[in-house]
Structure formats: structure tokens, C-alpha cells
Amino acid sequence: MARLIRSYLTNRIPQSSSRLALLFQNLFSPSARWLALFAVVLMLAGCGPARAANNEAQMREEITRIAQQFQADQDLAKASAALESLDVANPRQWLMLQTEESITTNADPVVAASMVKLTEALNIQSSVIRTYAEQQGLAAPTPTFIIDEVAVVQTPQPAPLSTPAQVVIVTSEPVAPDSEATSAPAVLIDLATPAEQSSASAAPQGKATGLINVRSGPGTDFSAVAALNSDEIVQLIAKTPAGDWWQISLANGATGWVFGQLLETMGDVSGVTVAADIPTAPTTAPVAVAEQPASTAADISTPPSAPLTAPVADAAPTAAPAAELTATAAPAGSPSDQPYFKLVSSRMWNKAENGDCRGQHLLRINVIDANGVRINGVRLKGIYTGEVMVTGSQGKGDGVIEYDLYSTGEGFTVIQNDDGREAASDRAEGFTTQSRDISQDLLIAGGYCTNASDCQIFYDSWGCNGHHSWEATFQRNY
Secondary structure: OHHHHHHHHHHHOOHHHHHHHHHHHHHOOOOOHHHHHHHHHHHHHHOHHHHHHHHHHHHHHHHHHHHHHHHHHOOHHHHHHHHHOOOOOOHHHHHHHHHHHHHHOOOOHHHHHHHHHHHHHOOOOOHHHHHHHHHOOOOOOOOOOOOOOOOOOOOOOOOOOOOOEEEEEEOOOOOOOOOOOOOOOEEEEEEOOHHHHHHHHOOOEEEEOOOEEEEOOOOOOOOEEEEEOOOOEEEEEEEOOOOOEEEEEOOOOOEEEEEHHHEEEEOOOOOOOEOOOOOOOOOOOEEEOOOOOHHHHOOOOOOOOOOEOOOOOOOOOOOOEOOOOEEEOOOOOOOOOOOEEEEEEEEEOOOOOOOHHHOOOEEEEEEEOOOOOEOOOOEEEEOOOOOEEEOOOOOOOOOEEEEEOOOOOEEEEEEEOOOOOEOEEOOEEEEOOOHHHOOHHHHHHOOOOOOHHHHHHHHHOOOOOOOOOEEEEEEEOO
16 A cells, blocks of 8 residues: 555656655655555545536536537437446436526527537427527427317207107218218117116016025925025015015026025015915925934934024024934935935034033034935035035045034035935035024023023123034935
8 A cells, every 4th residue: 555655646746846755755664654644545635626626527518519519410329429428327417407507507508509409309308498499499389289169059958759769870980071971871779668677677586695495385395496596586476475485487487486585685576476376385204313224323423412403594493402313304206316415404512512612613414315324425515615525535434524613604515416416405504603693592402501591691701602513414315
């Protein structure tokens, strides 16, 4: 470092100041190196602003030269290259600032004109430069647009359309002023009258609130003949005397019955009359689930508590407990019929069976045939989650699926038979783990509380919230 500073001083100090140079060179003894370095730093710092000012003045002269050269030869590419070679961060912005300064300080108008023309050629946008260029005739004025006032013409209102109505729409391509106008073909569109529209919109209809069964008669004892998908719309054609079941017309022309609470009605339903010929409910004898072959009887989990009936998808809710786990036989059928699985039982596990309030929270579904034999390989689908599960595939026993319940729970329908054919079924749902959503009758029967006041205390303390288990059984129609 000392050698570099000595060389700098030797080369920079004029020869006429030889004594001063000799003095600085003698300073560079080992004991005075830092003092010399400090002096040089002060000297360079002192002359920094002056040098910067000189550089700025040189840059101004250079940008003026570039502008005047462009004015002389009109070589924009050459001027752009020279501008980009300037030692500034943004040459275009530097040119704009210098041009604006030249205008506002009333500098040499010849120089200002050359710089204005260069900025215009480079399409540098500045309101100061643009205004000056227009005032000095260096650029064409910015065009202005005048909007003539348009007289408001009152158009007479068209007369009301008669019934039936037709609207004539005439379409044509733009016609040139000197060309011969040609008429375009008219298009006639028939419009329905307001009366027709209102009568169509008021037709009584029903929209399915979920996947629901369509039965051959008004009751769950009748067989299901079809199913409605969620939000599917059907026509309402009749009702029961009590108004709790609707007779509907399907898209294929067939008719059936749907439980009224599962349809969202639309239109004017007051005109729907009571059906003239209501089918009589069939009578079927109950069949005990325990009456099945000995090879499979041991696999059925039948807790000792009284089973409780939960609401099914197309029947009014009921909370009456049954004396034993029984199943109502599915409609008699044969293997050639479409597989249909009827929900024949549904119950909540009692408190002891479930392991008290820190016990399980699961749903177990059994699937059996018309003879009570468990069926493996039947596919069930979650009503809310869409999860598909297959009986016998979890190691929980033949004909069984088990599903972990959380919060408001889950429900299932059967979607495929064990032979791969598409299947239909009732809906097994209402299996919640929220204590407050379970009726007092079910809680009392299950040993969670003893009476109404005790159950209210159970509700207020959130009971066994999150720890309730359920069981249901589907039976195939053959």
C-alpha cells in the first residue's frame, strides 16, 4: 500500500514542487506509513465533489453534442447507441431531465430544439417537452376531438303484443354509402304469452333433498321401484289423504310414491288432488336375524341391549325400541331380479356396550341375503363422504363393514351386488356422535340417562359427545 501511494504522489505532484514531493516520499518510512495514508485519503475526499461536478458538466456537453449530431444527420440508431454509451444509470431518463432543464432555464433555444427533437424521435414522454415542442412548432399539435350534441329523439312505446305474438328480427350487413341497399331476410320468433309462462312456472313440482326411494305405494312397506338423485325434479300428480306422501311422475313416464318430507315442493301444490286409487300396503311377517345357518350365526354381533329404531330415509321418524333385533323380510325376489337391499334394522349401542363415555365411535353395517346369510363383496357408498367400502374386506367378519364416526356421522347405501351388478337400496343414516342430536328416548333406552330431567342434565353437560356407536342391517331381496 505504501508503495502504491508513493507512486501516486510521484506521478501526480508537479515537477515544480519537487521539494514537496521529496517531503512526502520521506514520510514513507516504516514509522510514518499510516500518517501518509490518512493524508492522501483526506486529499482525495476533498476533491471528490469538484471532480463529480466536472463529470456532470462533461455529460451535459456530451448529450448536447449527441442531440446536435442527430439534428444534423437524422441517424436515430447512431444517436441511440451514443446515448446508451453514456456513464449514467438510465440514459433516456437523463436525456429527458436535461431537456426539461434546458427548457425551464431558458437556455440556448438552438440547443433546446435539438434536444427536444431527439426526445420526440425516441418517443420519450414528457408533458413539459411536449408542450414546448408544440409552442415552438417543433412537433405537430396533439389532435383534439369535438363531440357534437346529439338531439334526443323520443321513441314511441310499442303497442302491447297480442296473443299469440311474433317478433320480427331483421339482420343486415353494413351498407356502403354508394352501394344499393339490400334487405335481409326476416326471422320470426314465437313468444309464449304471459299467461302461458305463468301457468308453466306454477306447475306443481318436487325437488329431491337427497338420494331417496320411489316406492310402488305410499309407505315403506311397499317395494322401491326407482330412486331420485339429489336435486332431481319431478312432477307432482297426486297425494295421500293426509298429504304426507306424493305420487310423482318420472321422466320415463312411470309413476311412484315419495315421502313428502323428502321433497322440496315448487309451484302451486294446492291444486294437487288426492289419488283416486291408492295401493293397499302388503303384509309381511317379521323374520328374526338369528334364524340363519349355524355357520354364520356366530359372526352376527347382537349386543344384549334392546335395539332402537332410527329414522329411515323415506319414513316418518320413530324412536320406539324393539324387543329384539329383528328384521322385516325384504320383498321376495329371485337372483334374476335387480338386486335391492332394504334397511331392516338400525339401532344405537347402549352405554355399557360402547365402553362408557370414553368408548368407541363407529358404525357397523351388516349385509345379509333373504335367508339371513351374510354376503361378502357387496359395495356400499358413504352418503356424505362418498367413501366406498366392501363387506368382508376389513377382517371384521363376513358381511360386515365398520366405519369410524365423527361429529354428525355418516350414512351408507348399497351400490353394487356381490356379483358385480349395480344395486339399489334404502338409505341408512342418522348415525351421529353428537349427544345433543340424539333423542331422549334413545338415550334412556341406552342407559345414558333415566328420565327427562336427567337427560336434560346429560345434554347440558354435553353428555358422551363424540362417543356413540351404531349398527344397521341391509337385507337383499333374494
